[in-house]
Amino acid sequence: MKVVVLGNLTGIAGSIANRLAALGHEAIPLPGQQPPEILIGFHPELLVVVASETGMEIMTVERVLKDTGAAVVAVASAGDPWFAWAEAQKFPILSPERAAEELASRLSQLVEQARAGDRARYLQQLYRGPVIVGTAPRVIGFGGPKGGTGKSSLAANAAALLAALGVPIWVFDAESDTRGNMVDFFRLGEESTVYSVVDLAAAGPPPAASPGIFQPGAHVPTFWTSVPSPKGVRWDLRLTAGVLVVDQILGERSGPLMARAADWLEFGVRRAASEGYTVILDSGNNLLSPLSLRALNIADVLFIVLEPEDTGLIAGASWLAAVYRMAGPAAFERIRVVFNKVRAESGDLLVSRLRDHVEAILRQRLPRALPVRVLPLLDVDVARAQANLRLGVEFLAALQALTQGRYAAETASFAEALRGMLAEFFPAIAQAASSRSEPRGGLRLPWRR
Ligand SMILES: Nc1ncnc2c1ncn2[C@@H]1O[C@H](COP(=O)(O)OP(=O)(O)OP(=O)(O)O)[C@@H](O)[C@H]1O
Ligand SMILES: [Mg+2]
Incomplete structure (x- = not known):
């Protein structure tokens, strides 16, 4: 799977990319702020956003998603704007401490979960009604x-x-x-x-x-x-x-x-x-x-x-x-x-x-x-x-x-x-x-x- 990880090469993003690469995935860590064209050019199937490390803006990432249809997993802590965003979009959210491990062990499950979020958004557009997203089962x-x-x-x-x-x-x-x-x-x-x-x-x-x-x-x-x-x-x-x-x-x-x-x-x-x-x-x-x-x-x-x-x-x-x-x-x-x-x-x-x-x-x-x-x-x-x-x-x-x-x-x-x-x-x-x-x-x- 082609994965782009937004964050520091020497930080969480780097260790995520390493873990995924070891499993045979094509994982590219991208630090700082990148023009959307670069990301789109990678044709990622999955975009991992490391909230504490990336310099990207939410709007830019949204544009990339629109173009590529990539699934998203966020690595963020509660209170972070990326956390709220991912929650509202129904994307899976991983805690920074366990992100690399969880991505490696549950990759396909997480991608499926992210896709379910996509479907939810699609339904939202379709209904134009109130669709609450971002809730964990409780x-x-x-x-x-x-x-x-x-x-x-x-x-x-x-x-x-x-x-x-x-x-x-x-x-x-x-x-x-x-x-x-x-x-x-x-x-x-x-x-x-x-x-x-x-x-x-x-x-x-x-x-x-x-x-x-x-x-x-x-x-x-x-x-x-x-x-x-x-x-x-x-x-x-x-x-x-x-x-x-x-x-x-x-x-x-x-x-x-x-x-x-x-x-x-x-x-x-x-x-x-x-x-x-x-x-x-x-x-x-x-x-x-x-x-x-x-x-x-x-x-x-x-x-x-x-x-x-x-x-x-x-x-x-x-x-x-x-x-x-x-x-x-x-x-x-x-x-x-x-x-x-x-x-x-x-x-x-x-x-x-x-x-x-x-x-x-x-x-x-x-x-x-x-x-x-x-x-x-x-x-x-x-x-x-x-x-x-x-x-x-x-x-x-x-x-x-x-x-x-x-x-x-x-x-x-x-x-x-x-x-x-x-x-x-x-x-x-x-x-x-x-x-x-x-x-x-x-x-x-x-x-x-
Ligand atoms: N906020 C409220 N204002 C007015 N009446 C209420 C309100 N909430 C519940 N009731 C009424 O109180 C009554 C008891 O409600 P309900 O059956 O939900 O209680 P319960 O705690 O489940 O009871 P039980 O112990 O019998 O299971 C019902 O007639 C219900 O319409
Ligand atoms: Mg009762």
Whole structure:
């Protein structure tokens, strides 16, 4: 493969070129600032940009890409403009320390990933709609100690919002019984086939994580439903349910069955991530259910959804204290507290009260800040509309503004707060929202149109 590495001969670029050359690739390191014609003349199949070393400008590199169709891998650290650029373009990004090694060991995979970014940009042009690029697959759970706080609502709304903005989303419901929350939020009526991890578990254990060619059981039948998008929205949104038939989980066999369902859940989540989906998990609150417990545990980020009143605060505090005792302060890095249905209470005040409770239970001070998000109370009509089976999926609060629905005005602040909450993990969303001028690359937030 013909590779041009932009950076210093004696630096990272040089060592990348050496490693690739040793593997039989034609690798050319180019230092400093080069006219685009020189780069184009090399007809590179892959361009590696070493952010800390190159003197090239982003615009010049973009021109080269346009002419050559080369794939791009960036070597950059967070905070570098090249990092932001590569992330927005959906190009793979390697850390400077490990770049040479990773390029040598995963070259074809990285090139494939870069090409996938190209396809995404192509789709963006085609759609001229909001396509969010540059997101790594992640597993985002919604759980919490109390019933009815809005875990499922937030999971559904977050999934819909991200999906509508172009992030491929796979929702797993680890909670609800019978057809339950997620199936209903997405208006999958009785006529659609819905798959559940408990059904799958009833038929057998999941296949081994990386099945061999001749391994029995390597073939996995479809175990998701593609959720049809509402009018005016394009998305890639899949759903796998939890418990669909209640009698399965009653009786003596329920323990082993749910444990196996948890294995299926984990298998499914890994499969989803490997296919580039971001996973949204309705993790629920049931620590006695192996399924719910697994869903809480495999989340990379767990939103603990609380209500602002006292019982909500105290239940939240005892959960957080339990997490702290079991997993230590490091676990808090993966936790975000969300106060949902907030009227006028200030987020700061809520978090300081929550913190007081946690510290009182633990009898010690928490070593770090508790990240807290606040989502406003929706008016009753809207809350009902998003759960009303006879209405379309666009009645989800997060989609009202996007589809210019009846409740667009009533849901605007909720959708905005939700966007802010997710922007931590999907910087492209924040970027688009904060740029007042016409954003680059056709990335638009329709509710700001
Ligand atoms: N921000 C909000 N404003 C007003 N109502 C809300 C809001 N979020 C959720 N609700 C309502 O609260 C109720 C409970 O929500 P939801 O089912 O999402 O909670 P849950 O935590 O998943 O409950 P469970 O523990 O039963 O699974 C629903 O009627 C929902 O419409
Ligand atoms: Mg629920």
